[in-house]
Amino acid sequence: MSKTQTKDSQAQGHSPLADAQGLLFGTSMCGLGIVILTHLGLVTGQTAGLAVLLSYVTGWSFGLVFFLVNLPFYWLGYARMGLRFTIKTFIAVAMLSVLSKFLGTQVVFSELTPWVGAILFGFITGAGLLALFRHGASLGGIGILGLYLQEKTGFRAGWTQLSFDAGLFAVAFFVLPGTAFIWSLLGAVVVNFVIAINHRKDWYVAT
Template identity: 40%
Template structure:
C-alpha cells in the first residue's frame, strides 16, 4: 500500500513539472519530451501521445525487466497521462522559460526519483536507464541525461535556440537529482531482484 501511494505521489509530482515545462514552452527529455514536441507539432493532447509513444517500451520492459515492473510502469504512465490531461481545462498562462526550466527540472527530478525508488518508471528511456543500471551498474542519472539530451536537441527546431538551452538546463537539473539518489535506486533494484528469486524458489 505504501509503495502504491509513493508511486501516486511520484506521478503527481512529475505531472506538475511537465505542466510547468509545457506552459514555459519548453521540452523535457525521454518519451515525455518527445510527446510534448509532438503535441506542439500535431496539436494533439500530450496525454494521448504519451500513452502511444510508450507502447514499444512496454514490450521491452516485459521481456527484460519483468512483469511487476512493467505493470507498475504502465500504471504510472497512465496516471501521469490522466493527471496532465486536466491541462485542457486550465486557463492559459505562461511561465518565463528560465524560471520554468529550473522549477520543472527540480520537480521532475524528485518525482522520477520517487518512482525509481519504488520500482517504477515513466516508461521510455527511463526503462532503458534502469535496465543499464541493473545490468551494468551505470549511473541512471547520466544515462537519462544522454537520452534526454538527444530528444531536447531535436526539439530545438520547434522552440528555438534560447528555449532549447533552457530545456537542456532543465534536464541537467533533473539528471543531477536522479544521480544523487543513484545508490538508493541501485539498492532498490537489488532488493527487487532478491525478492523475485525468493518468490521463484518458493513456487518451485
C-alpha cells in the same frame, strides 16, 4: 533497532498502500512538472520529452501522445525487469497521462519566469521520478530500452539515453525559439542532477 535489522525490514518491500501513495505522489509531481514545461513551451529528455515535442508539432495532447509512445517498450520492461515492474510502470504512465491533463486545467500561471520555471520543473520532476523508482516503477521508454540493450549487447544504458536525448534536443533546436531551447536544456540538466545525487541503492533498499 540495529542497522542490520533496519535493512532487513526495508528489504521486505513496500505495502500495497505505500506503493499506491508512491505512484500517486510521483506521477502528480511529474504531472505538475509537465504543466510547467508546456506552459513555458519547453521540452525535456527521454520519452516524456519526445511526447512533449510531438504534442507541439501535432497539436495532440501530451497525455495521449505519451501513453502511445510508451506502448512498444512494455515487452522490453517485462523481459528485462519482470512483470511487477512492468505493471507498475504501465500504471504510472497511465496516471501521468491523465494527471497531466487534469492538472493543466487546475493550475494556471499568470506569470512564470522561464529560467525559474525550468529549475522548478527539474526539482519537481526529479522528486517525482525518485518516488517512482523507489516504488519499483518508472515512466517507461528509453530507460528500459537502454537496460535491454546493455544486457544484450554490452552497450551502456547511460550512453543509449544520452544518444537519444542528443537527437531529441537536436530536433528541438529547429523547433523551439532560441531562449526556449536554452531553458529546456537547463531543466533537463536539473532533473538529471537531482536523480544522480539522490538515487542511490545504498541509501534506500526497499522495493
